[in-house]
Amino acid sequence: MFALFGKNLEKAVLEALSGVMDPDLHKDIVSLGFIQNLKTEGGEVGFDLVLTTPACPVKEDLKAQCTQRVQALSGVKSVAIELKSAPRRSPLAEQAAETLRDVRSIIAVSSCKGGVGKSTVAANLAVSLARSGAAVGLLDADIYGPSQPTLFGLAEKKPWVEDQRFVPLEGCGVRMMSAGYLFPPGEAAVLRGPMVSNVLQQILLKTRWGGLDYLVLDMPPGTGDIQITVCQALRLTGAVIVSTPQKISLLDVGKGIAMFDKVKVPILGIVENMSEFICDGCDKHHAIFGPSGVPRLAEIYGIPVLGRIPFSPRIVTESDRGRPPAFADGTPEGAAYRELATAVVRAAAKATASEADLPVVDIAW
Numbered sequence: 001m002f003a004l005f006g007k008n009l010e011k012a013v014l015e016a017l018s019g020v021m022d023p024d025l026h027k028d029i030v031s032l033g034f035i036q037n038l039k040t041e042g043g044e045v046g047f048d049l050v051l052t053t054p055a056c057p058v059k060e061d062l063k064a065q066c067t068q069r070v071q072a073l074s075g076v077k078s079v080a081i082e083l084k085s086a087p088r089r090s091p092l093a094e095q096a097a098e099t100l101r102d103v104r105s106i107i108a109v110s111s112c113k114g115g116v117g118k119s120t121v122a123a124n125l126a127v128s129l130a131r132s133g134a135a136v137g138l139l140d141a142d143i144y145g146p147s148q149p150t151l152f153g154l155a156e157k158k159p160w161v162e163d164q165r166f167v168p169l170e171g172c173g174v175r176m177m178s179a180g181y182l183f184p185p186g187e188a189a190v191l192r193g194p195m196v197s198n199v200l201q202q203i204l205l206k207t208r209w210g211g212l213d214y215l216v217l218d219m220p221p222g223t224g225d226i227q228i229t230v231c232q233a234l235r236l237t238g239a240v241i242v243s244t245p246q247k248i249s250l251l252d253v254g255k256g257i258a259m260f261d262k263v264k265v266p267i268l269g270i271v272e273n274m275s276e277f278i279c280d281g282c283d284k285h286h287a288i289f290g291p292s293g294v295p296r297l298a299e300i301y302g303i304p305v306l307g308r309i310p311f312s313p314r315i316v317t318e319s320d321r322g323r324p325p326a327f328a329d330g331t332p333e334g335a336a337y338r339e340l341a342t343a344v345v346r347a348a349a350k351a352t353a354s355e356a357d358l359p360v361v362d363i364a365w
Ligand SMILES: Nc1ncnc2c1ncn2[C@@H]1O[C@H](COP(=O)(O)OP(=O)(O)O)[C@@H](O)[C@H]1O
Pocket: 111, 113, 114, 115, 116, 117, 118, 119, 120, 121, 147, 273, 274, 275, 309, 310, 311, 312, 313, 315, 316, 317, 319, 320
């Protein structure tokens, strides 16, 4: 028998491999698109076997079958197979991509603990971005503790429904939609699994954002299932982690970083909230809390500090009245949020630029 080479060898290899079936998907691995980067030069055959999950229980068996079949072909001197995995995008992710196709950057504001000012930072970051001339949306994904309707003074309103989609409400130049409009905060605490995922799907898929430069997400606190689902469903530009100087814990921040790493979301940086005290009367900064743990933590994890928002009673009173402090001119609070927004814009641009260099195939994690 003649030794095969060139295109003929390539064809023969693919034909041989099409006899290998994926036992779960009941299809052959060639038509499933698992064979990639096939090379056959000089009879040295090499290709990637790209599976849907790194945890594929039969990966070694599939590899062995491939090796055996290819080795049996005439003209083959060696076979090198590299196992890779490219997780399929979930149907939720596919639909979310469609809903958000005109959104340029999605920034998740996250915290490892509740009560650190995550929602206040998210609201004022969104307002500062909008004031700089960007088209901005704010999605309140904190199903158990939605607070954006209150922070924008829109708690009594409801979003319009048009063609079975929510039209976000507008506040301080920001388009805002909240899980709180689907389920009132008081009742959400009793929501269980299927209802939570229903609310999550509606909020991710049923809002008509239109064209946006930035969509800011007010994420639920912590690193649970909802957070992971949101991160996997949306193509996030990056995450901003909010922490107070006192409540900061290496362990909690480490958990947050590990979660974003796992779902491949870059961390843009950390925001120190409620840092120095600004008293209402004198507008001076007072370092009454002692040294902050945030800079050290940022150093340990190699992430930048994006901003420091002072502890200010005015932030509480204005927020309670539904007037985001970033909307005011000439206040130290407004200036701090604007500085934060500038740092976030830069970090997001950097993250987007480095994303373009990423390889197409998603390697196993
Ligand atoms: N920089 C700040 N100075 C003073 N109070 C703040 C500051 N940031 C947030 N707060 C207050 O802290 C409380 C919790 O903030 P919130 O944004 O709801 O936190 P989270 O979303 O993390 O639970 C609110 O009463 C809010 O007004």
